[in-house]
Amino acid sequence: MTINLYCLGASGEVGRSAFVLQTDKKVLLDYGVKIFGEMSKPTYPLKIENVKLDAAFISHAHLDHSGFVPNIYNFSKIPWYGTPPTYDIADVLWKDSMKIQKKGLPWGNSHYKKALKHWHPLMFEHWVGVGSTSFGFRDAGHISGSAMIDIKYNGKRILYSGDFKKENTRMHDGAKRVKENVDVLIIESTYADKEHPERHELEKKIADEIYETVNQGGTVLCPAFAVGRSQELIRIIRAHHQDIPIYLDGMSKEITRVYIKYKKYLKEPEKFIKDVESITFVESIRDRKNATIGGNVIISTAGMMEGGPAVNYIKYLNRESKIIFTGYCMEGTNGWLLQNKGQLYVDKNLLDVGLPVEYLDFSAHAGRNDLMELVNETEPNKIVCIHGDKTCTENFALELKGMGYDAIAPKCGDKIHLL
Numbered sequence: 001m002t003i004n005l006y007c008l009g010a011s012g013e014v015g016r017s018a019f020v021l022q023t024d025k026k027v028l029l030d031y032g033v034k035i036f037g038e039m040s041k042p043t044y045p046l047k048i049e050n051v052k053l054d055a056a057f058i059s060h061a062h063l064d065h066s067g068f069v070p071n072i073y074n075f076s077k078i079p080w081y082g083t084p085p086t087y088d089i090a091d092v093l094w095k096d097s098m099k100i101q102k103k104g105l106p107w108g109n110s111h112y113k114k115a116l117k118h119w120h121p122l123m124f125e126h127w128v129g130v131g132s133t134s135f136g137f138r139d140a141g142h143i144s145g146s147a148m149i150d151i152k153y154n155g156k157r158i159l160y161s162g163d164f165k166k167e168n169t170r171m172h173d174g175a176k177r178v179k180e181n182v183d184v185l186i187i188e189s190t191y192a193d194k195e196h197p198e199r200h201e202l203e204k205k206i207a208d209e210i211y212e213t214v215n216q217g218g219t220v221l222c223p224a225f226a227v228g229r230s231q232e233l234i235r236i237i238r239a240h241h242q243d244i245p246i247y248l249d250g251m252s253k254e255i256t257r258v259y260i261k262y263k264k265y266l267k268e269p270e271k272f273i274k275d276v277e278s279i280t281f282v283e284s285i286r287d288r289k290n291a292t293i294g295g296n297v298i299i300s301t302a303g304m305m306e307g308g309p310a311v312n313y314i315k316y317l318n319r320e321s322k323i324i325f326t327g328y329c330m331e332g333t334n335g336w337l338l339q340n341k342g343q344l345y346v347d348k349n350l351l352d353v354g355l356p357v358e359y360l361d362f363s364a365h366a367g368r369n370d371l372m373e374l375v376n377e378t379e380p381n382k383i384v385c386i387h388g389d390k391t392c393t394e395n396f397a398l399e400l401k402g403m404g405y406d407a408i409a410p411k412c413g414d415k416i417h418l419l
């Protein structure tokens with residue numbers, strides 16, 4: 001018996017998670033895109049057109065895990081498995097990719113439609129067989145419907161963590177303790193070198209800043225990721241300020257509707273729905289004008305200010321306003337420029353913004369403690385460190401080796417003999 005892993009992406013890098021696991025069958029674990037790759041252009045996983053695949057399992061809808069699924073249907077007809085929220089959210093994100101990239105995409109509308117057709121739902125704690133290999137999903141606590149992929153073959157067990165979080169947030173309970181030992185752990189390592197600040201401290205900070213700015217007649221603009229962060233911000237702000245008007249703009253509106261559709265995937269669905277009912281979905285020019293008159297909070301895509309309505313609001317904010325980022329911005333993006341140089345591009349013109357800009361680290365990823373906890377729970381014989389930059393994954397693997405584990409940080413293109 002041999003089990004191999006082919007690394008097609010997310011190895012020594014963040015973005016384009018894509019792996020082929022070979023047991024008695026060949027199965028894709030995630031198939032994502034690196035959205036801001038070389039020269040800020042999308043980078044796709046390494047080619048597998050000649051590999052005869054049997055199925056794909058997609059851990060969650062973020063494009064770095066799901067963004068290349070439609071491309072499968074350029075060369076294959078395999079089923080792909082994901083939770084219902086993964087399916088609906090990926091649908092929104094794929095449509096948006098087609099809209100933004102148009103002819104630049106290696107797949108088009110017909111592949112998108114095939115991808116929708118070849119989806120098979122798989123719920124948390126349920127299992128499905130592909131040949132003699134069983135695949136199960138367990139709640140990863142990262143975004144709605146996000147899963148760890150649990151794999152059993154020939155008495156051996158492999159856990160692919162996907163993106164996960166163990167700390168509770170307002171939207172989700174953290175990933176539950178894994179009670180079983182596994183033979184191989186394939187673990188995200190995005191923040192292996194870092195602990196995130198406590199969420200309740202961050203909440204207090206953002207609540208205070210909003211209060212101050214709004215009280216002085218300013219607007220707080222929160223450029224935020226459409227999936228997960230925008231919804232969490234609604235809950236956080238409402239938990240602290242019931243009366244401050246909140247405007248939601250961009251793709252997060254559609255994603256928020258998906259979150260409500262699959263409310264049983266949320267921690268406190270009734271509270272979320274009540275909070276959403278109290279805010280304004282920006283649908284018209286009048287809404288947009290009202291949002292910037294001062295005394296409000298605007299939550300708008302895009303999180304890194306690359307496109308989306310967030311950029312356009314900048315021109316209309318008054319001098320008392322403030323911009324608060326709650327997610328990471330990659331170097332070279334508009335959000336990064338704004339945080340580091342106080343400037344950004346609006347309609348191709350570089351603009352000096354002249355407003356205070358803040359970054360609060362509300363990460364949806366495991367920090368160091370969470371990663372170590374998962375390692376300790378599962379006591380793996382082998383650990384594959386992925387989904388982190390090169391230095392970070394290599395140092396993490398070294399550290400784990402020092403603890404007595406057989407750990408490896410693969411490069412893209414590597415074939416690893418797991419068992």
Ligand SMILES: [Zn+2]
Nearest residue numbers: 060062142163
């Ligand atoms: Zn993710």
Ligand SMILES: [Zn+2]
Nearest residue numbers: 062064065163
């Ligand atoms: Zn990811």
